Amino acid sequence: MAERLTTLDASFLYLEDAGAPMHVAGVLVLEPVQGGLDALAELLEARLPLVPRYRQRIVPVPGRLANPVWADDPDFDVAYHVRRSAVPRPGTRAQLLDLVSRVTSRPLDRDRPLWEVYLVEGLEEGRVAVVTKTHPALVDGLGAVDIAQVLLDTTPEASVPAADSWGPRRLPGRVGLVRDALVESVQRPTAVLENARAAVGDLRSTAARVAGVAEGLARAARSAILAAPHGPLGRTLGTQRRVAVARADLEDLKAIRKAHGGTVNDVLLTVLTGALRDWLLSRGEPVLGSTAVRALVPVSVQGEEQRAPGGSVAAYLVDLPVGEPNPWVRLARLSYAMRGVTDSGRSVRADALIALTGFAPPTLHALGARAARGLSRRMFNLVVTNVPGPQQPLYAAGSRMLEVFPVVPLVGGQALSVGMTSYDGSVYVGLNADRDGVGDVDVLADLVEQEVAALAESVR
Numbered sequence: 001m002a003e004r005l006t007t008l009d010a011s012f013l014y015l016e017d018a019g020a021p022m023h024v025a026g027v028l029v030l031e032p033v034q035g036g037l038d039a040l041a042e043l044l045e046a047r048l049p050l051v052p053r054y055r056q057r058i059v060p061v062p063g064r065l066a067n068p069v070w071a072d073d074p075d076f077d078v079a080y081h082v083r084r085s086a087v088p089r090p091g092t093r094a095q096l097l098d099l100v101s102r103v104t105s106r107p108l109d110r111d112r113p114l115w116e117v118y119l120v121e122g123l124e125e126g127r128v129a130v131v132t133k134t135h136p137a138l139v140d141g142l143g144a145v146d147i148a149q150v151l152l153d154t155t156p157e158a159s160v161p162a163a164d165s166w167g168p169r170r171l172p173g174r175v176g177l178v179r180d181a182l183v184e185s186v187q188r189p190t191a192v193l194e195n196a197r198a199a200v201g202d203l204r205s206t207a208a209r210v211a212g213v214a215e216g217l218a219r220a221a222r223s224a225i226l227a228a229p230h231g232p233l234g235r236t237l238g239t240q241r242r243v244a245v246a247r248a249d250l251e252d253l254k255a256i257r258k259a260h261g262g263t264v265n266d267v268l269l270t271v272l273t274g275a276l277r278d279w280l281l282s283r284g285e286p287v288l289g290s291t292a293v294r295a296l297v298p299v300s301v302q303g304e305e306q307r308a309p310g311g312s313v314a315a316y317l318v319d320l321p322v323g324e325p326n327p328w329v330r331l332a333r334l335s336y337a338m339r340g341v342t343d344s345g346r347s348v349r350a351d352a353l354i355a356l357t358g359f360a361p362p363t364l365h366a367l368g369a370r371a372a373r374g375l376s377r378r379m380f381n382l383v384v385t386n387v388p389g390p391q392q393p394l395y396a397a398g399s400r401m402l403e404v405f406p407v408v409p410l411v412g413g414q415a416l417s418v419g420m421t422s423y424d425g426s427v428y429v430g431l432n433a434d435r436d437g438v439g440d441v442d443v444l445a446d447l448v449e450q451e452v453a454a455l456a457e458s459v460r
Helices: 007-015 038-049 095-103 149-150 174-187 190-199 203-212 214-223 250-260 262-283 325-338 350-357 373-379 440-458
Strands: 024-030 056-059 067-074 081-092 115-123 128-134 243-251 293-301 312-320 383-390 399-407 415-423 424-435
Touching: 024 095, 024 149, 038 081, 038 115, 038 128, 038 149, 081 095, 095 115, 095 128, 095 243, 128 149, 149 174, 190 440, 203 243, 243 250, 243 399, 243 440, 250 424, 262 293, 262 312, 262 325, 262 415, 262 440, 312 325, 325 440, 373 440, 399 415, 424 440
Parallel strands: 081 115, 293 383, 383 415, 399 424
Antiparallel strands: 024 128, 024 399, 056 067, 115 128, 243 424, 293 312, 415 424
16 A cells, blocks of 8 residues: 555645645755765765655645545656756856746745755856755655755765666555545544545644644634734745845854844744844834734753653744834844743644645745745744754765755645754754735845844944
C-alpha cells in the first residue's frame, strides 16, 4: 500500500491556489564555483538519494475517498527540477531579487515532485545564487531533510555518494487507489468522515481533531478575540510577489541587547517595529500612540528531553508597538511581551501550532506559512520567523556560502511575511510581499538596515 499523506498535509494542498502558493523559498549566494553551474547540478543530482521524497509525486484518490498518496514519479527528470538561469553581467542584487520575485510567484507543478532549484549565474564578482522552492507537504516531519541541507557541507571538500541505481516503482492505478481507500475506511471508519470534511473545506476542524489539539486551538482563538488591526498589510492577495532583503551584523544586535536588555530576538522585533513605523509614515498612514501591527512569531523552544534543534515550537501573537516613537520603550515592551506571553494566555501551544501550521525542519520558516488562511485575517497581520543558523561557514561544491535569505510565503489576508536567519556572524532578513499591496517593500528593507545602524550607533 502506498504511503498516504496525513490529513494535515492534504489540507494544505486543498487550501493552496494560484494566488497563494504555499512553497517556502530560500536564496543562497555563493562564491564563484569551480566548474560553474555544472558542478552544482552534478552534486545535487548525486545527493538526491539522501532525500527519497524528492523523487516522489502526489497522486490523488478518485472522488477524494481518502487522502492522496506518495508515489515514485515514473517521469522523474532532475533537469526539470534543477534549472539554470542568469542575470545580465554584472548582475546586481536588485536584478537577482527581481528574478526571485518572479520565481516565487509561480506555484509548483502538482504533477511533479514538489520542489525546484534555480542555479543563477551572472552575479557581481563571479558569484552564483541557488534559489530553492519546497512545498511544506514535502518536508513533513522532524527527521525530514531539505534540499538545501543536501547541497551544503561544513568543509570545502564535498563528498559525493556512490552512484545511485534508483528505478521508479509503478504508479498505483485508479482501481488500486479506490480499493486501498475502502480497505482503510473499514479498518479506520473515522477516516471516511475526516476526508469528507476535508473535501468540503472543513480542514481546520479535521486537522485539530486528528492531532488532538482542539483545546490548544481554542486557546488561540480566545487570544485573538480582538481582531488584528486593519491596515495596508491586510488585503486580498494578487498573484505576483516582490522580494526584498536586508542584512544586519550579529555583533551590533548583541551590543544593543547588552546595553538595553532582552534577547537578540527581542532586538530584531524592535528593529522590525521601528522600520514598520517609518514605512507606514512614509505611505501617509495614520500612526497614533496606540497603533500596533499584530505578528505571529514562531519561536523554537528546547526542552530537557528534546535533543534535536527545533524539537518543539512555541508561537506568540505579539502586537508590535509601531505607535511608540522611542525605540528603547519599544524594546522594553516587546521584551516584556515575549517573556509574559505564555502566562498571559496569548500563546498558541506548540502542539496546537504544529497542527495548525505544520512543522517542517530543517528550518522553522514553514511555521505560519502553513497557517489556515481563514484564521490569518482575524488573528494576525504578518508572520515573523527567526531561525538561528550555524555561525561557521558552509560550502556548496567547494564554494563558500556568503548569504542566505529566507522567503516565507503569504496566506490569505496577509500582504507581507518576514523571515530572518542568522548565519556566520550576520542576520539575513527576507521580506516577501504582495506586489499590488506592498510594492514598495524595498523601502521597508532599507528601513530595517537603517534602524539597526541607528540603534547600534547609539550604544557605541
